[in-house]
Amino acid sequence: MSRTAIWYWAARAAFGWLILLAAQVIWLVADTAGVPLSVHVTGLVATAVVAAAHVTVMPQWRYRVHRWEATPAAVFTQSGWFRQEWRIAPVSRIQTVDSERGPLEQLFRLANVTVTTASAAGPIKVGGLDRDTAQRLVAELTANAQATAGDAT
Amino acid sequence: MSGPGGGPLSGPAETGWRRLSPRMLLVHPVQEVVRAAPALLGLLVAGTSSGGKGHLWSAAGVGLTVLFGMLRWFTTTYRISPEQVQVRRGLLNRKVLTVPRDRVRTVDVTSHVLHRVLGLARVEVGTGTSDRRHDSRLKLDALSADEAARLRVELLHRSPAGQFPGTQAPAGQSPTAQSPTAQSPATSPVSPAAETELARMRPGWVRFGPFTMSGLVTVGVIGGFVSRLVSEGNIDLDRVGPVRETWRWFSAMSLALEIATVLLALMVFVGVASTLGYVLAYGNFRLTRHAEGTLHVTRGLLTRRATTIEERRLRGVEIDEPLLLRAVRGARLSAVTTGLRSKEGGQRGGSTLLPPAPRTEAVAVAGLVLSHTPGATGGPSPVTGPDTGPLTSPLTSPLTVPLIPHGPAALRRRFTRAFGVHAPILLALLLLWVLGEPPLWPWLTAAALLPVTALLAADRYRSLGHALTSGYLVTRWGSLVRRRVVLRCDGVIGWTVERSFFQRRAGLATLTATTAAGAQSYQVRDVDLAEALRLAAAGTPGLLDPFLEPAGSASQ
Incomplete structure (x- = not known):
């Protein structure tokens, strides 16, 4: 993964938390039911603390546990901290290689690559790659996959 | 225009639109009326009780339904060109379904009672898509039985039709641009005849x-x-x-x-x-192998169904033993094949190779089915080419080989998981009783079920097992329905190793073999991590080698 991915994950997580915080603030301002101010403040502080912890720790951790590797013969990914998952697919069985960039990913000049095989159960996702690496990976996999004949089922 | 035997099937590309059998003008209305029967009956009763005009309303309803049913015949046309099969249907919402002919993987022929009386059959063309929308299926409801049979032969047996002039396939205009690696069943040692019977329903079953x-x-x-x-x-x-x-x-x-x-x-x-x-x-179940490389399943006493499975799509078999069936030593056999989703196919009987039958019979038929599945359609060649030799010996055949158990850690995990569900329920019921709401007996029942849970856990462990033999991956799991899946190693198109937090603590992993066939993935559950890696490495030689370093001491 690109190190920029850490910032991207942090930004994405922060974005989600900000929405929650904004909702709480709106509730505080628009509150007419008479919930005491202390309850509101406690809620806000608790959310902020959890958010800060999540935004700082999660990306680092994720960066540490996520790995990918592509050889001429196979694609391999490792992901997950509670439920660890290793996925491997031979290049000869690759059906499609997709590359995708969301708006936030564009901002960080990142991309993710999804490799699908003929099995509905086996797509391999590599997220948080920098753009050049992603392009190179796609080109490489496509070239290698084309080299094999058959319908790869 | 469109009666039975109306000219060659592959008509000219532009003008070839044909209608279903005109006899369907009789069937469609009846089908629609039957489908709408409860509503029509309700209409009749409601009308009678309220104003006395119920029979009129009801008659109008029946008339409309009949008209609607007949419309279906007029709005449905199909054509078969050398490249594709097309069906046009719908009055207000016109729809054209097109299926390229080289994507046709299965052809099902079904005839219900009414169809059979009139000599009709419904043809359903299955492609490799994992479609869940039934609407997008190519269905011809219905053709005359002769034509349906001819269509099936033509759609499935194109290229070998020239090589086997003995069959009733319409030779000639079929395109022979098939992939040359695909078909190699001509080496049938069993019989030179076009059809070999593998199994037949016995009254004792x-x-x-x-x-x-x-x-x-x-x-x-x-x-x-x-x-x-x-x-x-x-x-x-x-x-x-x-x-x-x-x-x-x-x-x-x-x-x-x-x-x-x-x-x-x-x-x-x-x-x-x-x-x-x-x-x-x-009733009338028959499983036959055709020399063109297909397995035919025909069954049904009143509604006759004929399913065809191409052997080159076959990736393995699955032997299911639901608990009750297991108690009487019975088992079901189904095919693990691409182009048939096993969940759907299983329900509709699409991939059934043998109905509930004696277990020994299921194993024997599975052996016959596997004994000469042709070689790989692409990708790496199998580890050890499946041939009849190792399949017949009980110690090397994937169907009978003793499975490797998953060890005490897996056994503990079965128990913790079973009681992990049972104990909270027990606790909750007890709490509720203390709080005074429901009576005590639900709790007592739940407590009395504890030994059952233990038995279930033990049996689930007993079912767990795996093996790798003669180029097949074998995995077995489940208690209420015990399944043994025999999957060809060259049908495996990827591996997933999953380890949850608790599995990591127990040193276990769940190995999933993804495949394009059947349920798309088959799991070897709660197996030792080193064993999982060994299995994956042996199943697809060379694939894992570059990646085994991070796992450190895990390999060998």
Whole structure:
């Protein structure tokens, strides 16, 4: 993964938390039911603390546990901290290689690559790659996959 | 224009639109009326009770339905060109379905009772897509039986048709641009004839009928129909004499007797319905292998179904033993094949290779089916090419080889998981009882079920097992339905190793082999991590080698 991915994950997580915080603030301002101010403040502080912890720790951790590797013969990914998952697919069985960039990913000049095989159960996702690496990976996999004949089922 | 035997099937590309059999003008209306029967009946009853014009309304409804059914014949046309099969249908919402012919993987021919009386058959063309929308299926409902049979042969047996002039395939205009690696079943050592019978329904198998529990569905359907009839027709059950009598006799009994009676009645009913269902669904069952490289399954006493599975799409077989069936040493056999989603196919019987039958028979038929699946369609060649040699020996055949158990850690995990579900329920019920809401007996029942849970966990462990032999990956799991999947190693198109937090602590992993066939992925559950990696490495040689370093000491 690109190190920029850490910032991207942090930004994405922060974005989600900000929405929650904004909702709480709106509730505080628009509150007419008479919930005491202390309850509101406690809620806000608790959310902020959890958010800060999540935004700082999660990306680092994720960066540490996520790995990918592509050889001429196979694609391999490792992901997950509670439920660890290793996925491997031979290049000869690759059906499609997709590359995708969301708006936030564009901002960080990142991309993710999804490799699908003929099995509905086996797509391999590599997220948080920098753009050049992603392009190179796609080109490489496509070239290698084309080299094999058959319908790869 | 479109009667049976109306010219060659591959007509000219532009003008080849053909209609279904005109006899469907009789069938469609009946089908529609039957489908709308509860509503029509309700209309009749409601109309009669309110204004006395019920029969008029009802007649109008029937008329409309009949008209609607007949419209379907006029709006549906199909054509078969050398490249593709097309179906046009719909009046307001026109729809054209196109299937390239080299994507045709299965052709099912079904004829219901009405179809059979009129000599018709419905043709359903299956492609490799994992479609869940039934709407997008290419269905021809219906052609004359001759034409359906001819269509099936033509769609499936194109290229070998020239090599086997003995078959009734219309030789000639079929394109022979098939992938050359695909078909190699001509080396059939069994018989030079076009068709070899692998299995046939025996009358003795009916004894497995009551244990299939398919009758439960029937009970549900009948119950649903009665309740719908009652609610839509405003029928007061109390006014029906026999029902009232039975109810009076029934309510006079004690509670225990009541429960026993209901259970007994249900058991008898389900047993009879299951047996009946078994006979109707699987009567005349035949499994044959055609020299062109296909397996044909024909079955059904009233509704006849014929399914074709291309052997080159076959990636393995699955032997299922539901608990009841296992108790009487029975098993089902189904195919693991690409182009048929096993969940759907299994329900509709699409991939069935053998109905509930003696286990030994299922194993024997599975051996026959696997004995000469042709080579790989692409990708790396199999580890050890499956040939008849190792398959016949009980110690190397993937169907009978003793499986490697998953060890004490897996056993512990079965128990913790089983009680991890059971204990909270017990606790919650106890808490509720302490709080004073429900009576004690739910808790007592739950507590009494503890040994059952333990037995279940133990049996689930006993079922767990895996093996890798003669180029097949074998995995078995489950207790309520024990499944043994035999999957060709070259059908595996990827591996996933999953380790949850608790599995990591126990040193276990779940190895998933992804495949394009059947359920798309098959798991070897709670196996030792090193063993999982060894299995994956041996199943697809060379694939894992560059990646085994991060796992450190795991390999060998």
